[in-house]
Amino acid sequence: MALREAERLKVVLNHLDHPSVNIHTSFTSAENVSYHHPVAFKYTLDTDVLSPEQRLAYEENGFILIKNLVSEEDIDRFRNEFERICTRDVKIPGLVIMRDVSIAKSEFVQGEKAVTKLQDFQEDPELFRYCSLPQILKYVECFTGPNIMAMHTMLINKPPDTGKKTSRHPLHQDLHYFPFRPADRIVCAWTAMEKINQQNGCLVVLPGTHKGTLKEHVYPEWEGGVNKMYHGITDYNPNHPRVHLEMEKGDTVLFHPLLIHGSGMNHTEGFRKAISCHYASADCQYIDVKGSTQENISKEVEELARKRLGSETTLTFQDTWVFRGRLVQGDRTSL
Ligand SMILES: CC(C)CC(=O)SCCNC(=O)CCNC(=O)[C@H](O)C(C)(C)COP(=O)(O)OP(=O)(O)OC[C@H]1O[C@@H](n2cnc3c(N)ncnc32)[C@H](O)[C@@H]1OP(=O)(O)O
Numbered sequence: 001m002a003l004r005e006a007e008r009l010k011v012v013l014n015h016l017d018h019p020s021v022n023i024h025t026s027f028t029s030a031e032n033v034s035y036h037h038p039v040a041f042k043y044t045l046d047t048d049v050l051s052p053e054q055r056l057a058y059e060e061n062g063f064i065l066i067k068n069l070v071s072e073e074d075i076d077r078f079r080n081e082f083e084r085i086c087t088r089d090v091k092i093p094g095l096v097i098m099r100d101v102s103i104a105k106s107e108f109v110q111g112e113k114a115v116t117k118l119q120d121f122q123e124d125p126e127l128f129r130y131c132s133l134p135q136i137l138k139y140v141e142c143f144t145g146p147n148i149m150a151m152h153t154m155l156i157n158k159p160p161d162t163g164k165k166t167s168r169h170p171l172h173q174d175l176h177y178f179p180f181r182p183a184d185r186i187v188c189a190w191t192a193m194e195k196i197n198q199q200n201g202c203l204v205v206l207p208g209t210h211k212g213t214l215k216e217h218v219y220p221e222w223e224g225g226v227n228k229m230y231h232g233i234t235d236y237n238p239n240h241p242r243v244h245l246e247m248e249k250g251d252t253v254l255f256h257p258l259l260i261h262g263s264g265m266n267h268t269e270g271f272r273k274a275i276s277c278h279y280a281s282a283d284c285q286y287i288d289v290k291g292s293t294q295e296n297i298s299k300e301v302e303e304l305a306r307k308r309l310g311s312e313t314t315l316t317f318q319d320t321w322v323f324r325g326r327l328v329q330g331d332r333t334s335l
Pocket residue numbers: 096097098099100101104105119152174177226227228229230231304
């Protein structure tokens with residue numbers, strides 16, 4: 001009788017006498033000896049970068065955490081640039097400076113304390129260095145392959161909660177925001193810019209949910225309000241195990257765009273900082289989301305584009321991604 005895929009993977013791993021050995025090659029020989037079903041890796045590609053254990057972990061859980069991947073020096077530079085942006089010392093084309101909904105209408109909060117998130121820093125050479133760091137791209141290539149686009153960039157400055165619980169990010173799947181596929185060739189790198197724990201609102205993930213499908217996302221009905229475009233899913237198993245990803249400065253998590261995740265309240269007085277980039281294979285293809293669960297977000301994005309650029313704008317959801325995407329490795333083949 002065939003063993004479950006995970007069991008088979010574990011058996012194969014036990015056959016490996018060196019962790020850096022290429023798992024694909026060794027499986028072939030293991031298969032010849034004793035198994036009838038080849039191991040199919042769905043979420044990772046053949047490279048020599050991931051250890052067999054890391055590869056198995058991503059296949060099973062939909063994320064892997066790499067300790068100490070980004071240097072203190074680089075993070076301090078990103079932090080300085082963030083401060084320059086908040087004080088309006090630099091103006092970056094296309095950059096969105098987002099305030100928390102609980103203070104969005106207040107004129108009294110200024111500077112860094114008024115900023116919840118920077119989005120789309122692709123035109124800021126200093127922050128965009130993050131997306132081109134060789135030690136990150138080395139891992140990203142294991143999921144995207146060699147042609148790599150940086151599609152979406154963020155620096156998240158989760159504020160101390162004002163008491164309205166708006167500092168939470170509802171549980172969601174990032175694929176909801178992306179009109180390109182295949183999902184398995186997309187990955188997010190998210191780096192802690194300081195010590196991040198449950199107290200200041202770490203990432204919370206539901207391991208294994210990347211094996212499911214894209215779910216419907218709507219605004220959660222939260223009494224204290226919810227931030228613009230922070231859609232969440234309602235249809236998830238509340239008993240599914242949750243993992244709180246506690247991280248040190250420089251630690252980086254790589255995760256699949258279908259992995260259900262969010263972040264809790266920031267119970268501290270500090271602003272919890274993380275920097276992230278969503279990468280996709282340049283070979284991905286745009287899809288039409290009309291009639292799908294993504295129609296609501298596509299309409300919201302197109303409406304925002306009309307507000308910003310004028311009501312005659314015909315910019316589509318897909319166009320907004322074509323403009324933001326930047327090649328960071330290989331050839332810009334499709335996206
Ligand atoms: C994978 C990845 C994509 C996942 C995610 O990132 S999910 C979250 C994505 N979120 C977004 O993309 C939202 C990006 N934010 C923005 O585009 C902006 O911050 C805006 C919400 C449009 C505000 O733009 P801004 O230039 O600050 O404009 P104003 O200060 O004039 O405000 C315009 C109206 O928007 C309201 N507003 C501002 N910030 C928020 C907020 N955080 N949540 C909800 N509403 C907000 C503001 O009160 C104002 O409303 P009215 O006075 O027009 O009624």
